[in-house]
Amino acid sequence: MKRVLITGGAGFIAHHLIYYLIKKTSWDIVSLDRLDYSGNLNRLDSILSSLTQEQKSRVKIVYHDLKSEINPWIKKEIGDVDIILHLAAGSHVDRSIDYPMEFVLDNVVGTANILEFARQVNKSKKLERFIYFSTDEVFGPAPKGVDYKENDRYNSTNPYSATKAGGEELAVAYENTYNLPVYITHTMNVFGERQHPEKFIPMCIKKIRDGESVTIHSDKTKQIPGSRHYIHAEDVAEAIYFILTKKLQNEIDYGGAKCPKFNIVGSEELNNLELAQMIAKSQNKDLKYEMVDFHSSRPGHDLRYSLSGEKMKKLGWEPSIKLTKRIKQVVEWSLNNQNWIEL
Ligand SMILES: NC(=O)c1ccc[n+]([C@@H]2O[C@H](COP(=O)([O-])OP(=O)(O)OC[C@H]3O[C@@H](n4cnc5c(N)ncnc54)[C@H](O)[C@@H]3O)[C@@H](O)[C@H]2O)c1
Structure with missing residues (x-):
């Protein structure tokens, strides 16, 4: 053992x-x-x-x-x-x-x-x-x-x-x-479930539930959202x-x-606006959002991170469940366990 x-x-x-x-x-x-x-x-x-x-x-x-x-x-x-x-x-x-x-x-x-x-x-x-x-x-x-x-x-x-x-x-x-x-x-x-409520996804679920506007970090032109x-x-x-x-x-x-x-690495790259839209759709709600230039609002943060998952794929591993399904799962769970998205 x-x-x-x-x-x-x-x-x-x-x-x-x-x-x-x-x-x-x-x-x-x-x-x-x-x-x-x-x-x-x-x-x-x-x-x-x-x-x-x-x-x-x-x-x-x-x-x-x-x-x-x-x-x-x-x-x-x-x-x-x-x-x-x-x-x-x-x-x-x-x-x-x-x-x-x-x-x-x-x-x-x-x-x-x-x-x-x-x-x-x-x-x-x-x-x-x-x-x-x-x-x-x-x-x-x-x-x-x-x-x-x-x-x-x-x-x-x-x-x-x-x-x-x-x-x-x-x-x-x-x-x-x-x-x-x-x-x-x-x-x-x-x-995933029970993530700290300050993090983007639980915060986004809560704001959309409450009809509040979600901040989307973007480039200086406020046109290109950050992606992960x-x-x-x-x-x-x-x-x-x-x-x-x-x-x-x-x-x-x-x-x-x-x-x-x-x-x-996750299966798909998604920008933060697409992600927020996905979360809103899972709640059957409209998304209110504001694009904010991340360089001036959050120094030390980066617009895009990206890793290659090729090595793990070659070895035989990649995520088996689609991202959309996972997001839907977490939104549903969070709405049924709301104490975990409140601080
Ligand atoms: N969350 C992400 O997206 C992500 C991505 C890549 C890597 N990681 C890494 O994965 C690990 C876990 O991340 P997470 O998001 O679950 O973090 P988390 O903040 O939820 O958990 C960290 C845990 O470590 C404990 N801890 C911190 N300092 C400690 C210390 N000095 N002694 C004992 N315990 C201590 C905290 O009490 C907490 O329970 C971290 O090493 C993080 O850098 C996280």
Whole structure:
């Protein structure tokens, strides 16, 4: 029986990942989180309530802030682990612009602490895998027609992406220096049930429900809306399970340095206006909106991010459910569980 440590387990993506792995496998899961303003144990409570007693008994919750090292006491609480999935991070870009040092401590120092823990585990027994959850934002803005590949250059435009790139480079160094079996994933904009109400999709669902106007970030001319490849959190969980269980061929050697990276990308690129229209249609409502030049309203934000999902496709994975269906699913769920879209 495998035991998996998931950091940031009370966070948005990680709680979907826990749900997916508990249902899909017989693995034990340890969730580690320090419950900041974006962590919410009610997420876990909500998903666990639909599981059987046996499934619930396979989830353990540990409280710890990764700004501090994992001391012997916390180590004992975590127990023996085979796989570590590191998702804990400050994740709100606007907040990183206001409090950059907080992000350095959580995303760089926090990553160093979990890597050190992993290094110790790997000394006493072979760790099967360490996955570092990185983001498309490390590549910076993508001009029209450009989809960044896994090993393209980085170009952070805000402290969030810079600290995620910093944590990522530490993870790569731990693979190359200490033979820690690291994978890096770059994920694009994730959405789904129980996402923080400040994020675009839940905020948009609520505003459209209330007949309010939705702000659409655009270029300077207020004609071209920002665009992303959105992906549902369950699809991300499926992709993670895929790379954890698939036997992968040897990677290209980048001048002696190794560490496989995988872009996990939604099936379609959508601009924010099309997305808001899709959400309005799912509620049978008209969309009221205002285009706002994002450069003046949100410095540090980028108009377009884009990753190539070709590598994962070649390996045999791509999202199986269409984006329109996923959006409809989340809109319906949110309207039936309205406390999750209110702050
Ligand atoms: N949401 C996205 O669209 C997206 C896209 C790409 C990558 N990612 C990455 O995926 C991961 C999860 O993102 P999310 O949207 O679920 O974030 P989230 O903000 O919902 O969850 C992050 C969790 O980490 C915890 N945490 C933060 N700092 C901690 C620390 N020092 N010690 C212990 N726990 C700490 C928080 O309490 C929270 O529960 C992050 O690493 C993020 O950078 C997210």
